[in-house]
Amino acid sequence: MNMMVIHGPNLNLLGTRKPEIYGKKTLNEINSEILCYAKENNIKVEIFQSNSESEIIDLLHKSKEIFQSQGIVLNPAAYTHYSYAIADAVEAIEIPVVEVHLSNIHGREEFRRKSVIAPFAMGQVSGFGGHGYILAMDALLNKKRRG
Numbered sequence: 685m686n687m688m689v690i691h692g693p694n695l696n697l698l699g700t701r702k703p704e705i706y707g708k709k710t711l712n713e714i715n716s717e718i719l720c721y722a723k724e725n726n727i728k729v730e731i732f733q734s735n736s737e738s739e740i741i742d743l744l745h746k747s748k749e750i751f752q753s754q755g756i757v758l759n760p761a762a763y764t765h766y767s768y769a770i771a772d773a774v775e776a777i778e779i780p781v782v783e784v785h786l787s788n789i790h791g792r793e794e795f796r797r798k799s800v801i802a803p804f805a806m807g808q809v810s811g812f813g814g815h816g817y818i819l820a821m822d823a824l825l826n827k828k829r830r831g
Contacts, residue, residue, distance in 0.1 A: 755824030
């Protein structure tokens with residue numbers, strides 16, 4: 685199975701930015717865990733991080749044609765709450781997407797509780813730190829196995 689993992693804005697600062705909320709793991713450490721899980725489960729994975737909304741949209745558009753992705757793990761970060769453009773891209777690509785958040789967005793500030801992307805995603809994982817990416821990949825893998 686081919687998967688794409690897209691990390692959104694400010695996730696390149698993991699480990700130093702609000703570790704009490706986002707944890708102490710760096711993005712490189714999370715990516716290492718993703719790659720290890722992928723290897724153990726025979727998944728080809730492409731990992732990206734972007735602080736740019738347009739780059740995230742371009743990656744989503746290219747996910748099937750260029751990367752042959754069969755599933756996408758997306759942490760849209762702050763774009764979660766207002767990027768109708770990313771939401772439209774998720775809806776348009778017709779590839780299963782699991783939305784991931786390191787913190788429990790539903791237990792945080794009011795403005796962080798709403799996701800405009802969730803209605804177009806296969807599901808959402810939040811509050812499990814970096815392990816949420818593995819949970820999302822597992823959900824996509826099991827969906828593929830079941831058809």
